[in-house]
Amino acid sequence: MESGKVVLGVLAGVAIGAVLGILLAPEKGSVTRNQILNKGEDFTNDLTKRFDSFIEAASKKYEHAIHQAEELSARGQAKFEEIKKELKNGMV
DSSP: OHHHHHHHHHHHHHHHHHHHHHHHSSOOHHHHHHHHHHHHHHHHHHHHHHHHHHHHHHHHHHHHHHHHHHHHHHHHHHHHHHHHHHHHHHHO
C-alpha cells in the first residue's frame, strides 16, 4: 500500500513538472495547449498500461493461489480417506 502511494506521488510530480515546463516555455498558447494535451494523453496511456500489467500480475498470483489451495485440499481429502480406511480395517 505504501509503495502505491509513492508511485502515485512520483507520477503526479512528473505530470506537474511537465505541465509547468510547458506553461513556462515561450510558445504560442495554441502550441502550449496542444503540448499539454499530448502530455496528458501520454500520461494516461502510460498509467493505463501500468494498471493493466498490475491487474494481469495480480490475476496470475490469484490463479496460482487457487490452484495450490485445490491441490492442498485434494491431498488432505486423500489423506483423510486413507486414515479413515485404516481405522475401519483396524477395528473390524
